[in-house]
Amino acid sequence: MNFIKPATTFIQPFAVSFNLVEGIMLNPKSHLVRRAGDMKGHYRDHEALAALIAAGNPTHYEVFETPVPHEYGHLMYCISKLHPGLVGEEWFMTKGHYHTAINTGEIYLALRGEGLMMMKTPDGQCRHERFEPGRMVYVPPYWGHRSINTGREPLISFCVYPGDAGHNYGDIEKEGFPRRAFCRNGATVVE
Ligand code: S6P
Ligand code: ZN
Numbered sequence: 001m002n003f004i005k006p007a008t009t010f011i012q013p014f015a016v017s018f019n020l021v022e023g024i025m026l027n028p029k030s031h032l033v034r035r036a037g038d039m040k041g042h043y044r045d046h047e048a049l050a051a052l053i054a055a056g057n058p059t060h061y062e063v064f065e066t067p068v069p070h071e072y073g074h075l076m077y078c079i080s081k082l083h084p085g086l087v088g089e090e091w092f093m094t095k096g097h098y099h100t101a102i103n104t105g106e107i108y109l110a111l112r113g114e115g116l117m118m119m120k121t122p123d124g125q126c127r128h129e130r131f132e133p134g135r136m137v138y139v140p141p142y143w144g145h146r147s148i149n150t151g152r153e154p155l156i157s158f159c160v161y162p163g164d165a166g167h168n169y170g171d172i173e174k175e176g177f178p179r180r181a182f183c184r185n186g187a188t189v190v191e
Helices: 046-054 170-175
Strands: 030-035 059-065 075-082 106-112 115-120 126-131 136-139 144-149 155-162 181-184 187-190
Touching: 075 144, 115 136, 144 155, 144 170
Parallel strands: none
Antiparallel strands: 030 059, 059 075, 075 155, 106 136, 106 155, 115 126, 115 144, 181 187
């Protein structure tokens, strides 16, 4: 066994505040906004996405962070606010990613809204778990993950993951997820 751990930067303790109703972090250091135009290639209905972009390119989701060193030992955390909506029949969702350090997991605690966490492994296993306020989803190491908003209000979640996890979007873009979530006659259908 190797007991030599990578170096971890020493920093001072700090605290941040959230507005849990709005789903925002107060005074975040980083506020990522992804719009419909950033989602090309992710939805089944390409024409519906193009129409949405032409009709004003609405915000899909926002991620608020106050980063810590991206290193082993530190914990990254964020508030994710996924807006409600449909691209054709498909519910709004995040791009999804594996962690670059694929043996790192993640915890998502849903604070508001309803939805699904869709998860897949590189060898094609696919599972999903339901989000509702107060429900935590554990994304184990090796599972790519994507949030899906299946409701009419923002899906707000708080997530925590290892500082050295990183994001690998490329492999998910190539592979896609085996299952998607649609709205048919007012009901959510996963297929
Ligand atoms: C990071 C964590 C979240 C997502 C965020 C946006 O490991 O899973 O912060 O980055 O929900 O999703 P995506 O797929 O665009 O990064
Ligand atoms: Zn992640």
